[in-house]
Amino acid sequence: MNLDQASLLDELDSIRDYIRFSLSAFHEHGVFFGHGTDNPWDEAVQLVLNAVHLPWDTRPEVLDAKLSRSEKRRVLEYLRQRVQERKPLPYITGEAWFMGMPFSVDERVLIPRSPIAQLIETGFEPWLRPGPVDRVLDLCTGSGCIGIAMARCFEEAEVDLVDISADALQVAQRNIARHHLEDRVFAIESDLFAGIAPGTRYDLIVSNPPYVDEADLNTMPSEFRHEPGLALGSGPDGLDITRQILRQAGDFLSDDGLLVVEVGNSEIHLMEQYPELPLLWVELEAGGNGVFTITAPELRQFADSI
Structure with a gap:
């Protein structure tokens, strides 16, 4: 044609x-x-x-x-x-929608599509403990869509958007301004937790990190070649970054805090490698897979085995 x-x-x-x-x-x-x-x-x-x-x-x-x-x-x-x-x-x-909200996007960031939206819609109930949420972290934020959506969900919370990519954070900053959240949503350039001040504690850490394994990465449709490779692949089993998050997140969560991570199809690798880790896999009624939750006490208990 x-x-x-x-x-x-x-x-x-x-x-x-x-x-x-x-x-x-x-x-x-x-x-x-x-x-x-x-x-x-x-x-x-x-x-x-x-x-x-x-x-x-x-x-x-x-x-x-x-x-x-x-x-x-x-x-x-x-x-x-x-x-x-x-x-x-x-x-x-130049635009994508996430949870009914428009976001500016370009080839510096992934296109928003995470099933974590289903958890945000319910305020992370029943996994997040009851009570006020004061501080939230969106780790590997990309366009900022998850963190900005959480800012809408938790209207009193401060939200940090963290990414290793300065280019991605430029897009996230544009979306912060687009949704008029400059007073409580902040973009931070950091390699995971490395740039976060020691002693910082979050009630909730949510991450949609790179998690595609090498086999899947090599067979993805051509459309995915336009997305930043840095945001897709994460080692042979897709878990290089997720393992780092599991090792470190407990040091940045409040005592009753919660970690939520999306690993997609790499959930199989994670369950095989860490059968003792008390990950709670979320049943996603609207579709999707590979989202788990784990509490701060559980992370600290099993930190040495990760």
Whole structure:
């Protein structure tokens, strides 16, 4: 399919035409869905509506509206990037959604999609102890979406967003400002806990660290090649960084604090290597896998065995 044909500008007129054409292009090129949508129809609708600056919930009557020539060119350019470059749609539009909130994204950060959102929606109940939450850490924050969502959940808490990547933190800082949270959400450049002041204690530490093992990393669809490799792979078994977090997190949690970590498919490796570790694997009703919780006392008890 040649997306540069001038004839397309004359043959296709309406939003509906371009959605249908995008669907055909997706099927012909075998694109992967999983960076905001999980099916070709939703992806096509979002691509075309974003290209013509219309919201996702635009009324169906608008689908038959004719596009201007400049709008047609922009749709085709978005489509070219999506099917020929295999660029995920949020990187094309510069925006992704997480827990109903918009976030600025580019290729310096992962596209938000963590199932940890399901825990944030319930305030981490029943795993987090009752009572006020004063200080929260989002470790390996990337775009800042998890930490900013937690700031919305715990309205009195201070939230630190930590990442080793200065580039990622520039994106996170933009999102802090976008959601007007500069007074209590702070971006910190640090290699895990290394840059956090000794004696700092958090009621809750949440992390979506790099966790893809080498086997999965080598077989991922082309779309993932646009995401920063630093944020995906973590050694042969995907657990290099998670092991560091487990060893150190107990020193930065309050006495009744909670650690929550997403390890995806690497949960199998973690369970095999540390069968004695009392990890509680969360049942994710809306889909996803590989999220565990563990309390501060449990971490400290088993620290020597990790």
